[in-house]
Amino acid sequence: MIRPIRLYPDPVLRVRCPEVEIFDDELRRLADDMVETMHDAPGIGLAAPQVGVESRVAVVDLSVGEDPDQLHVLINPEVLDREGRGVEVEGCLSIPGITDKVPRSLRIRVRARDAAGEAFEIEADDWLARAILHEIDHLDGVLFVDHLRGLRRERVRRQLKKLAETRDEVLA
Ligand code: K1U
Ligand code: ZN
Numbered sequence: 001m002i003r004p005i006r007l008y009p010d011p012v013l014r015v016r017c018p019e020v021e022i023f024d025d026e027l028r029r030l031a032d033d034m035v036e037t038m039h040d041a042p043g044i045g046l047a048a049p050q051v052g053v054e055s056r057v058a059v060v061d062l063s064v065g066e067d068p069d070q071l072h073v074l075i076n077p078e079v080l081d082r083e084g085r086g087v088e089v090e091g092c093l094s095i096p097g098i099t100d101k102v103p104r105s106l107r108i109r110v111r112a113r114d115a116a117g118e119a120f121e122i123e124a125d126d127w128l129a130r131a132i133l134h135e136i137d138h139l140d141g142v143l144f145v146d147h148l149r150g151l152r153r154e155r156v157r158r159q160l161k162k163l164a165e166t167r168d169e170v171l172a
Pocket of ligand 2: 092093134
């Protein structure tokens with residue numbers, strides 16, 4: 001089932017989500033729905049708070065549904081190691097119309113659990129590392145715009161203010 005994507009400034013996007021403790025059918029349904037929602041958007045990642053669920057569940061698929069081997073369901077993900085630094089332009093499905101250059105680690109090692117509760121580790125670099133880090137940020141209530149500094153931060157602050165006003169008009 002495709003779930004509605006929560007948009008900035010929805011407060012759920014600022015929650016530090018608690019860990020998943022129960023690996024049951026409800027969790028597997030959430031993960032399945034997140035994959036369907038990410039592919040439909042389309043996006044290369046999605047985190048549970050973006051569909052209104054305060055839980056440490058993220059999905060990433062750089063192939064956007066083209067290659068099942070590239071789909072990663074990450075529950076309670078933790079970064080164990082990080083290396084390097086790279087800057088690329090990012091967007092966010094919860095902040096439509098705003099993109100900017102974000103610095104992130106280039107290579108990471110992550111431990112997570114799958115939907116059955118099995119622990120695994122994954123090594124990722126370049127865009128996979130970036131997408132995973134973007135999604136882990138969501139689980140901590142952090143948005144890509146929070147990484148911007150100086151003039152970029154000021155510009156994005158104005159863009160976000162406009163976006164929030166537009167949302168207020170739509171919801172009024
Ligand atoms: O979490 C999200 O908001 C999804 C976001 C993930 C992301 C984008 C860029 C860098 C890191 C993480 C998106 O998927 S935005 C859409 C997007 O990047 C995309 C969509 C279709 C094809 C290719 C990329
Ligand atoms: Zn995002």
